[in-house]
Amino acid sequence: MTLTISGLKVAVGDREILRGVDLDLQPGRVHGLAGESGSGKTMTGLAVLGLLPHGAKATGRITLGERDLLGMSAKELNKIRGGEVAMVFQDPATSMHPMLTIGRQLTEHMRHHLGLGRKEARARAIELLGQVRIPGAASAIDRYPHQFSGGMRQRIAIAIALACSPKVLIADEPTTALDVTVQAGVLRLLRGLCDDLGLAVLLVTHDLGVMSAVADEVSVMKEGLVVETGPRGRVLRDPEHPYTRALLDSLPGEKA
Numbered sequence: 618m619t620l621t622i623s624g625l626k627v628a629v630g631d632r633e634i635l636r637g638v639d640l641d642l643q644p645g646r647v648h649g650l651a652g653e654s655g656s657g658k659t660m661t662g663l664a665v666l667g668l669l670p671h672g673a674k675a676t677g678r679i680t681l682g683e684r685d686l687l688g689m690s691a692k693e694l695n696k697i698r699g700g701e702v703a704m705v706f707q708d709p710a711t712s713m714h715p716m717l718t719i720g721r722q723l724t725e726h727m728r729h730h731l732g733l734g735r736k737e738a739r740a741r742a743i744e745l746l747g748q749v750r751i752p753g754a755a756s757a758i759d760r761y762p763h764q765f766s767g768g769m770r771q772r773i774a775i776a777i778a779l780a781c782s783p784k785v786l787i788a789d790e791p792t793t794a795l796d797v798t799v800q801a802g803v804l805r806l807l808r809g810l811c812d813d814l815g816l817a818v819l820l821v822t823h824d825l826g827v828m829s830a831v832a833d834e835v836s837v838m839k840e841g842l843v844v845e846t847g848p849r850g851r852v853l854r855d856p857e858h859p860y861t862r863a864l865l866d867s868l869p870g871e872k873a
């Protein structure tokens with residue numbers, strides 16, 4: 618399902634944080650969103666999920682298929698969030714409950730959103746853990762988050778995000794907190810899931826290396842606006858905007 622953001626503005630008090638963002642996410646495509654710290658990447662993702670900070674006001678349109686998410690009631694949005702649109706955050710330690718087994722975290726989600734019974738939910742949880750390549754899924758399901766490495770925890774967080782078969786996945790700096798040696802594996806996993814499940818993925822990252830590894834399209838944000846958008850190869854090799862060029866020039870010895 619296509620998710621289209623058009624003319625999205627977000628203000629907190631009289632401060633404009635997003636000043637008219639346009640983005641188009643397509644099924645089976647990874648759309649990378651780059652830009653300096655504070656440019657509004659995270660706010661864009663949070664706006665899609667209806668999770669903006671208290672007091673923030675959003676205008677414009679965010680359409681999922683035919684439906685406008687910005688016009689939805691809190692109850693309707695609650696159904697979409699975690700159901701049709703899911704999110705993976707930078708630090709899996711903060712998005713998972715430390716005192717609950719990963720099986721419990723996976724199944725609660727499905728029981729709540731999909732109304733599955735205990736047994737069914739557990740079977741699907743094991744299947745999901747296999748899908749994100751957790752070894753020995755049938756026994757891993759009864760362990761706690763701290764019993765896994767950071768990379769494995771992020772894979773589990775991805776499994777939780779996928780539990781209700783979302784159409785859109787927003788991944789906000791999903792590999793930034795990870796050791797470089799495991800980053801590539803998590804990115805490959807995201808890419809594979811996008812292809813296999815036809816997910817529309819928004820990959821928020823300040824890291825253009827991450828971008829060049831997996832994104833199909835790239836958008837670059839600066840001060841609350843998308844200043845450039847296009848196919849990855851074109852944007853990273855032949856940027857039109859001086860700011861994108863400056864971002865590329867700041868990469869240590871690496872060009873996309």
Ligand SMILES: Nc1ncnc2c1ncn2[C@@H]1O[C@H](COP(=O)(O)OP(=O)(O)OP(=O)(O)O)[C@@H](O)[C@H]1O
Pocket residue numbers: 629634652653654655656657658659660661670823
């Ligand atoms: N809770 C909040 N209330 C008000 N303003 C906020 C809040 N959180 C963030 N902001 C402001 O919104 C702007 C955009 O922040 P955002 O987190 O979207 O940037 P970002 O591009 O994701 O940066 P980073 O790469 O550092 O995460 C920043 O100027 C930030 O100060």
